[in-house]
Amino acid sequence: VSALVDRALAESGLLPIAEARRRGELARVEDLAAVLETADILAVGALADRVRAEEVGDLVGVLVGVEHEPGPDVVSVSVADVSTSGLAMLRRVAVARITGPRAARVRVDGAEVGPLMAEVALGFGASEISWATVEGSLDSKHLESIPVRLGGRAVRVFHPGSEEHATDA
Amino acid sequence: MPDSTLDVITRKVHAGERLSHDEGVALFRHPDLLAVGQLANLVRERLHGDRTYFNRNLRVEVTNVCAGSCLFCSFSRREDADPGAFTLTLDEAWRQLEVRMSDPPSEVHVVNGLHPRLPFSYYEELLRGFKRIKPDLHLKCFTAVEIHFFARQFGMTYEQVLTRLRDAGLGSLPGGGAEIFHPDVRSRISGDKATADEYLEVHRVAHRLGLFTNATMLYGHIETFEHRVDHLLRLRALQDESSSAPASLQAFIPLAFHPAGDGMKHLPAPTGVDDLRTLAVSRLLLDNVSHIKAYWVSMTPKIAQVGLRFGADDLDGTIVHETIYGAAGSTSPSALREEQLVRLIREAGRTPVERDTLYNVVRQHPPEALPEAAFPVRDRKADKHLVPG
Numbered sequence: 001v002s003a004l005v006d007r008a009l010a011e012s013g014l015l016p017i018a019e020a021r022r023r024g025e026l027a028r029v030e031d032l033a034a035v036l037e038t039a040d041i042l043a044v045g046a047l048a049d050r051v052r053a054e055e056v057g058d059l060v061g062v063l064v065g066v067e068h069e070p071g072p073d074v075v076s077v078s079v080a081d082v083s084t085s086g087l088a089m090l091r092r093v094a095v096a097r098i099t100g101p102r103a104a105r106v107r108v109d110g111a112e113v114g115p116l117m118a119e120v121a122l123g124f125g126a127s128e129i130s131w132a133t134v135e136g137s138l139d140s141k142h143l144e145s146i147p148v149r150l151g152g153r154a155v156r157v158f159h160p161g162s163e164e165h166a167t168d169a
Numbered sequence: 170m171p172d173s174t175l176d177v178i179t180r181k182v183h184a185g186e187r188l189s190h191d192e193g194v195a196l197f198r199h200p201d202l203l204a205v206g207q208l209a210n211l212v213r214e215r216l217h218g219d220r221t222y223f224n225r226n227l228r229v230e231v232t233n234v235c236a237g238s239c240l241f242c243s244f245s246r247r248e249d250a251d252p253g254a255f256t257l258t259l260d261e262a263w264r265q266l267e268v269r270m271s272d273p274p275s276e277v278h279v280v281n282g283l284h285p286r287l288p289f290s291y292y293e294e295l296l297r298g299f300k301r302i303k304p305d306l307h308l309k310c311f312t313a314v315e316i317h318f319f320a321r322q323f324g325m326t327y328e329q330v331l332t333r334l335r336d337a338g339l340g341s342l343p344g345g346g347a348e349i350f351h352p353d354v355r356s357r358i359s360g361d362k363a364t365a366d367e368y369l370e371v372h373r374v375a376h377r378l379g380l381f382t383n384a385t386m387l388y389g390h391i392e393t394f395e396h397r398v399d400h401l402l403r404l405r406a407l408q409d410e411s412s413s414a415p416a417s418l419q420a421f422i423p424l425a426f427h428p429a430g431d432g433m434k435h436l437p438a439p440t441g442v443d444d445l446r447t448l449a450v451s452r453l454l455l456d457n458v459s460h461i462k463a464y465w466v467s468m469t470p471k472i473a474q475v476g477l478r479f480g481a482d483d484l485d486g487t488i489v490h491e492t493i494y495g496a497a498g499s500t501s502p503s504a505l506r507e508e509q510l511v512r513l514i515r516e517a518g519r520t521p522v523e524r525d526t527l528y529n530v531v532r533q534h535p536p537e538a539l540p541e542a543a544f545p546v547r548d549r550k551a552d553k554h555l556v557p558g
Contacts, residue, residue: 004179004204041518042210046203052197085516086471087478116472123202123442154487 005046012043021051021098026167029099036095041087048125048138055103058153061128065105069133075100077126085155092126097125122153175199178453182208188454190398196450197394198320202442209449209480217482220533221519223510224526226276226309226486228263231295232256235282236318239348239359240432241390245282254285259291263298266306270395273303275524276486279310280345283318283362290335292319296338304514307340307526313371313382314346317363327374336379337548341526342375344383344422349394350403357435358390369407376414381527384458387424388447389439397447401454408457419528420483422461423447430525446469452480470505470513484510489501 009015013035020028036044077096082088099108107128110118118129174195181188188196196205234254235245241547246254266277276301296308311319311334331339333385349355350365363371373381384407386400404421411417423446428434439447452461462483473484488504505513509525511534514521521534 004175004207005201025227042203042207046207047201049201074518082472084512086473086475087517090475114469114471116444116479117475118441120441120472120475129327 005050006030008040008043008046010057013040014043014047017098018047018050022054024054024102026099026102030157032096033099036098038148041091041094044091044098045124049123052106052125052127055111056105056127060122060153060155061105061129062109062155062157063128064157064159065131070110073101073103073105074107075104075128076109077121080114086117086120089117090121093121093126094124097141175201175204177367179208181396182211185205185456187456190395193398193450196362196392196453197397197446202449204447205446205449205453206479208368208394209452210478212452212456213480213482213516214462215500219518219550220482220522221477221514221517221522222483222522222528223507223514224276224312224458224486224524224531225274225507226278226488226526227266227269227274227278228278228488230289231262231279231281232284233282234284236285237283237359237362239362241348241358241387241426243424243427249286256287261299262295263302265300266299270302274306276307276309277344277413277532279301279308281311281315283315286382287320289323293333293337294327296334300338308338309341309343310334310339312343312346313368313375314363316342316371316375317367327371328378331371331375331378331380339380340373341416341419341470344420345424347385347391347400347404348387349396350400351392354392354396365403368401372407373410373414376411376418378414381413381416381419383420383422384410384452384463385422385509386426386427386447388432389443390428390436396453397450401451405455405457408455412457418458420462420463421451421455422462422485423451423467424464427467441468442473442474444472445476446478448481449479457497465505465513470509471510474513474517477519478515480518484513487512 009018017029022033053093075096077093079089079092082092093106093108096111097104100106105128106126107130108121108126110119110129110131113121122129174192177186178192178196181192185438194291199205230244232255233244233246234249234251234256235242235243236249238247241244246252249256250256253450260300279295292311296310299306299308316327316330320327327551346363347368348359350368352365355365370383375382381406386397388397404418408418423444425439426436428436428438448461448463455461460483461481462485463473465483466485466488468476473481477484482517487507487510501519523531523534525531538549
């Protein structure tokens with residue numbers, strides 16, 4: 001898989017930014033970030049997913065009805081202004097991961113992007129989905145199958161007051 | 170899946186070699202969705218470049234009264250008197266086209282329940298009437314399941330049914346009714362309609378008669394990845410057979426299962442990841458089928474757009490006015506304007522091509538002429554700040 005990703009990154013001109021990110025040179029990443037706006041979306045997504053895997057690991061956080069203070073490690077990705085375009089949403093998530101703080105909790109609003117796109121975003125660098133209310137959120141059957149669909153990632157669900165439900169890959 | 174398996178698949182895809190059943194299953198199970206997508210995109214671009222197809226079509230369902238009892242269906246009603254049952258008069262059906270004639274579709278797509286009492290002449294006259302309204306209209310009507318039902322109901326062979334319908338104006342067959350071919354699944358979800366062999370035989374006969382067809386697969390319910398691959402490979406084998414016939418399969422359309430309101434509502438719906446992976450694996454396994462559709466009604470316009478990077482080259486059409494998925498709880502709109510389809514395609518970095526039903530190019534949209542003015546704009550200064558129209 002790595003070879004395939006490496007080839008995709010090379011063909012899309014993403015190797016310099018990938019290397020800068022791996023070395024933790026965030027200023028350099030910012031300098032090179034323009035390429036992320038035009039490079040092949042699957043290559044950008046693959047880079048974001050690699051960064052997510054290396055820095056955050058496989059845990060997927062699902063926050064249902066939980067008010068979380070936006071700490072310095074949380075990057076909430078707003079996509080309301082690109083709501084007609086699924087690909088623009090995913091590119092924004094991936095760019096947030098690649099250019100954001102190291103090991104950031106990159107979060108999408110499930111209600112904003114919709115449940116289908118929210119799960120896809122987890123493969124483009126996101127590590128958390130938030131739902132303002134329980135209504136409309138991913139149901140438990142859906143949550144339990146996320147690790148299978150995402151290739152063995154663990155899902156941890158946070159409800160108000162406590163961590164109520166966790167499923168390990 | 171070991172990396173070596175993906176390496177083998179990658180090498181075969183680059184060489185244009187056919188993938189096996191086990192390799193198809195491996196692709197469904199592979200943890201790296203984007204790697205699978207990249208392979209599918211390679212094939213998609215090899216076949217079609219950036220071209221992405223759509224058409225201007227009208228969906229007409231003339232009856233939802235159905236002798237079948239498919240577990241997944243929220244559309245059908247058993248009897249005419251059942252709540253929500255409808256059967257259009259011919260005038261009512263034709264009226265649906267007449268009211269669109271100021272901006273006419275190039276295709277009418279008709280799919281129905283298996284009505285136990287309508288005469289065969291109703292269907293023939295339905296087609297003739299559409300043709301009287303618009304003689305150059307393409308009529309893509311009646312799934313293989315309906316054709317099988319007509320044959321049984323009216324004591325005809327498939328060839329006789331198809332010939333009479335063709336004489337009345339039928340242009341091609343849609344792909345619905347395929348569900349999942351494997352008997353372990355088919356017998357449980359739709360045991361009382363055409364079998365897989367009967368579905369495939371209808372298509373085989375249609376191809377011999379020069380009628381192009383589409384094919385579908387209803388995924389994301391009780392089937393396994395092995396069942397999906399079995400389904401795809403049966404279609405691939407049919408297409409191999411039809412390579413010497415005057416017509417063949419034009420497009421494959423994976424259809425996402427929607428559980429709301431039907432006999433399988435306890436199941437979770439397939440997810441966006443599953444939608445994209447199924448498109449991608451379909452593209453990779455169906456090496457002899459030209460087109461893979463991301464059917465936006467089934468998987469939402471956003472996922473369908475993303476699907477244009479996962480192997481799909483077609484978004485279907487404007488649809489107006491689909492009710493089968495609506496009955497199953499789909500939150501997708503029942504129609505998209507042409508400019509909305511064009512925008513979805515352009516935002517995916519593809520070139521929109523309006524086609525007719527048989528994939529003749531009607532109009533290739535220039536890539537630079539984004540019809541932005543057609544959309545309500547919330548903040549033009551930010552260039553991309555659009556809200557759904």
